[in-house]
Amino acid sequence: MGLFMLMLDSTVVTLALPAIRRELGASPSELQWVVNAYLLTVAVFVVTAGRLGDMVGRKRVFLVALAIFSGGLVVAALAPSIEVLVVARVIQGVGAAGMLTLSLALVSSAFSDADRPRALGIWAGVSALALAIGPLVGGVLVDQLSWRWVFWIGVPPLALGFLWTARATRETRDEAAGRHLDVPGVVTLTLGLGLIVLALVQGDDWGWSSARTLVVLALGILAAIAFVVIDEHVKSPIVEFDLFRNRPYLGATAAAFCLVGAWWAVIFYMPQYLQDILGYSAVASGVLVLPITAPMVVISPLCERLIARVGAKVLMTAGMLCATVGVLIMTRIDATSGYALLLPGFLLFGVALGLVYTPMSTAAMAAMPRSKAGIAAGVLAMNRLLAGSVLLAATGALFAAFGHERDGAPLDVHYTYALSHALWATVALLAVGTVLTAWLVEGRATPTPAPDGGPQPSTASGTMANRSTSTSP
Numbered sequence: 054m055g056l057f058m059l060m061l062d063s064t065v066v067t068l069a070l071p072a073i074r075r076e077l078g079a080s081p082s083e084l085q086w087v088v089n090a091y092l093l094t095v096a097v098f099v100v101t102a103g104r105l106g107d108m109v110g111r112k113r114v115f116l117v118a119l120a121i122f123s124g125g126l127v128v129a130a131l132a133p134s135i136e137v138l139v140v141a142r143v144i145q146g147v148g149a150a151g152m153l154t155l156s157l158a159l160v161s162s163a164f165s166d167a168d169r170p171r172a173l174g175i176w177a178g179v180s181a182l183a184l185a186i187g188p189l190v191g192g193v194l195v196d197q198l199s200w201r202w203v204f205w206i207g208v209p210p211l212a213l214g215f216l217w218t219a220r221a222t223r224e225t226r227d228e229a230a231g232r233h234l235d236v237p238g239v240v241t242l243t244l245g246l247g248l249i250v251l252a253l254v255q256g257d258d259w260g261w262s263s264a265r266t267l268v269v270l271a272l273g274i275l276a277a278i279a280f281v282v283i284d285e286h287v288k289s290p291i292v293e294f295d296l297f298r299n300r301p302y303l304g305a306t307a308a309a310f311c312l313v314g315a316w317w318a319v320i321f322y323m324p325q326y327l328q329d330i331l332g333y334s335a336v337a338s339g340v341l342v343l344p345i346t347a348p349m350v351v352i353s354p355l356c357e358r359l360i361a362r363v364g365a366k367v368l369m370t371a372g373m374l375c376a377t378v379g380v381l382i383m384t385r386i387d388a389t390s391g392y393a394l395l396l397p398g399f400l401l402f403g404v405a406l407g408l409v410y411t412p413m414s415t416a417a418m419a420a421m422p423r424s425k426a427g428i429a430a431g432v433l434a435m436n437r438l439l440a441g442s443v444l445l446a447a448t449g450a451l452f453a454a455f456g457h458e459r460d461g462a463p464l465d466v467h468y469t470y471a472l473s474h475a476l477w478a479t480v481a482l483l484a485v486g487t488v489l490t491a492w493l494v495e496g497r498a499t500p501t502p503a504p505d506g507g508p509q510p511s512t513a514s515g516t517m518a519n520r521s522t523s524t525s526p
Contacts, residue, residue: 130202239291451478
């Protein structure tokens with residue numbers, strides 16, 4: 054219940070953005086915060102939530118997180134202004150961090166060794182299914198009811214999930230886990246990422262050379278540096294930077310950052326382009342973006358055999374290349390183009406998600422010793438979330454900057470010019486990711502027993518489950 058609604062939320066909200074902008078009068082930068090506030094919050098707390106579950110009980114933390122996420126849904130559904138909606142998304146992010154990191158741990162501990170592989174397959178399948186149908190569900194809700202229903206729809210299933218988990222799930226914890234949380238790391242990471250993204254999102258409004266932008270950006274960089282210094286010296290860091298000395302792990306995390314960052318840029322802007330520029334309804338837009346999500350449902354179940362046959366490196370490199378070409382096609386849009394131009398790009402990007410996601414987790418986790426499995430999975434999940442928030446902010450900054458070159462032009466000319474040029478940054482990032490994947494990832498890797506479910510940076514984040522269950526690679 055929890056995982057399904059989290060994955061659904063990652064796609065239905067983007068279909069509702071045009072309606073949210075119209076009703077609440079949101080500016081482009083404010084609209085970005087609807088997504089970015091959520092991603093940043095989950096990224097900062099996902100590893101800490103897993104460690105908290107190890108310390109005080111995974112079931113307890115999961116239930117608290119589920120209640121917090123549900124409360125965020127209610128606040129979002131009732132939001133009278135864009136500012137309240139952004140606050141609601143922060144609340145959702147706090148809850149989502151605990152739900153994402155502990156859902157796999159609870160599933161793993163609930164089943165015997167014989168039944169666990171099938172249970173994990175269902176866990177991953179639920180994730181992929183929610184991602185696949187999310188655009189269509191979001192479109193129907195927005196068109197037939199209201200954008201507020203993309204939030205209301207999650208409340209009943211989560212209430213049932215809360216009661217079900219409370220009754221049917223036994224408590225587990227890691228008795229070997231210490232009692233130390235990296236509070237200074239959380240604070241400096243939150244400040245660093247938040248201020249850097251704030252400068253990127255608001256830079257166009259404030260002026261890129263203004264004192265406010267430069268000060269905020271400088272403070273963010275200093276806080277990020279402080280985070281690195283702190284985490285090098287604490288007992289239980291959020292990020293163990295020594296992990297990145299492992300070449301296959303570095304290659305997998307680079308692929309994750311580039312692909313997931315591109316995913317969020319595409320899924321943020323394309324529904325708006327389809328609705329506001331091409332004139333499709335929310336339902337039609339949901340159907341038209343399905344080629345981005347649906348291929349994963351077909352390809353993911355085949356990945357284990359494909360990895361065994363050709364290796365993670367070949368699959369991931371091919372996938373990253375598909376993503377690069379797919380977004381490259383999207384950069385060709387202009388005021389006279391239509392969906393026929395986008396469809397090949399959407400399909401290639403969808404194929405890329407299917408080819409890269411499971412091998413990415415396999416390559417990363419197979420390269421790690423069992424003792425590092427928990428923190429390695431947590432950092433991989435956090436990396437994907439950070440990718441979404443940072444690249445979405447950077448793409449938005451470029452979108453605003455290129456938009457000024459067509460100020461006064463008709464909306465379709467202005468929008469398509471800005472978007473097509475901003476997406477070139479995504480193409481460049483994916484090209485770098487392709488090279489790093491081919492260079493760093495090992496040719497073959499043993500498939501990990503804990504499958505990865507989808508492009509939302511959260512999907513494989515059963516993060517801390519691997520620390521104490523037999524599903525760890």
